[in-house]
Amino acid sequence: MLRTENLFLSYGDKPVVQDISLAIPEGGITCLLGPNGSGKSTLLKSFAGLLPPQSGQTFLDGRPVTDWNRRQLALRLATLPQKPIVPEGIKVRDLVALGRFPHRKWWQGNSTADDEATTEAMTMTGVLELAERPVQSLSGGQQQRAWIAMALAQGTQILLLDEPTTFLDWGYQLEVLELLSSLDRRHGISVVMSLHDLNQAAQFADRIAVLADGQLKAIGSPQQVITETLINAVFRVSTTVRVGNDGRPFCSGASTSVSTTPAIIN
């Protein structure tokens, strides 16, 4: 589905992603993990065809993503940025209906099929009863579900999300992750997202890619990737990793590792 080959990405002169080659197959939930500035968001932008590579290439369905027609691409994958902007005064239904944009030529209005897709997306995310409420009046968790509904209304098989849980409290974080997990299981939508919480990634992901300093450090199942050695190397934190009842790894941070922290006390 998504594949990168020796991908280099940069903003102006500032290199961000350096020589990443990875493949994400169709289906399941893929999490990108890594410290701040490791290139997670930038890689997601490249997946969405929003950032032309410096060198190397990102392929979607075997074709360079930069060769895709913008509208065709919008029918194949939907993107949710980290800090989306809510249009002033917009109601949930109208926001979700914006997701139908790529299905229409610019002079066409929304059809009955579009209205149905909009309603279905709101049902799937549980925001139907909020349809007539202004988005700005909703709680953080409800807003995030409205945004996911909008991405779903786009009707794509791939969903790219940049830290969808970042501004939510812990309860809403789990709610959003469970929603994404159900979209994958019930509707076969492939989810690719960046996350900050290792345990949430371990719990919900089928596949984890770990980035650090713009490079790929590991990719595989949570059991393969979430190890004490790797976490120590990437986040500079010494941890204890246990296996939970569900067979997924679970880690608890002990302290920042001595090797990189200056001895402040002395």
Place this chain on the structure above:
Amino acid sequence: MTQPAPPYSRQGYHRLSVSGLTPVAKLVIAGALCLALVLLGGIQSGAVNLTWPQIWQGLAGEGSQHVQRVVLEVRLPRTLTGALIGVHFALSGWLLQLLSRNPLAEPGILGISAGASLVAVIAFILGDWLVSSDNPYSNTSFALQYLPVFAMAGGLVTAAAVYVLGLRHGNLSPVKMTLTGAVIAGMLHALTTGALAFWGHAHTELVAQWLAGSLYGVQWHHLHTLLPWTLAGLVGIAILLRPLKVMQLEDQQARSMGLHLNRWRGFALLIATLLAASAVGIVGPVGFIGLLIPHISRQLAGTNFPLQMTLCVLLGATLAVLADVIGRTLFAPYEVPVGVVSAILGVPFFLYLLSRQP
């Protein structure tokens, strides 16, 4: 338990109210009535006292030659041009506020008004200088006649410069563009004032009047110059209505929905610039209509873009004509420029709106 539908919700459109009209239709009709009233007021008021029967006769091409002249050659073109000017500034400001996500954006912010003003003042001064240098082919009336063209060119060039300087990594950045526009406008204003102070002795009064935004001496040919731009602007905005909705989203998200963001944003800016620059060319910079009317229209119309646009047209025209009527009757026979009156009328209302916001 049934909750009443909010005024402009989807249900609201279809639910008939007591008088049998939807809220949208009511707003449009109210706006149209306001406009009709001020248009009549614009034709009725002036230095010569005319009765309504005389005015109808004049409009119908009957009655005395004098009445026909006053109604058809002076008041009608002035009133209609005033209405169009209002439409131009209101629609331009509406586009700019949407594009820059800045409720205080208006045509002045892109340096359009400042660029047009500077070029107009230079045209005045050059016209005057050419006369005194005994050049038989040029005189001041030449400068006056082509003032709209000069001013419009000045506005367009300035706006183009602001766009180019506002580019960031090849993308149009609304924030950078707004700041650049403000800085450039400030510089051009200083140059205009300087030019007037040094060389403006001959026509200071005329120039000052133009700079304040005045409909004095507007004739049919001004309307004819303006009308094609009005139509082009309206067609452009009709094309833009749907993409504009998506352009309100975060840039990357809008692009990932299949929108060619830079293309559409550039097109919207072009339309906004053409509308403002053509209007400035005719009457000079009139600031507050472009700030105020879009703001009021958005408050009244909610998120309904076609309704916002319609209200901008109706209310923009209304405010411009009303300001002109007040300006030429309040201290008659002296005239207060439309730009001054619209600011004095509009600002208290604007402050009232701001104070009501949470």
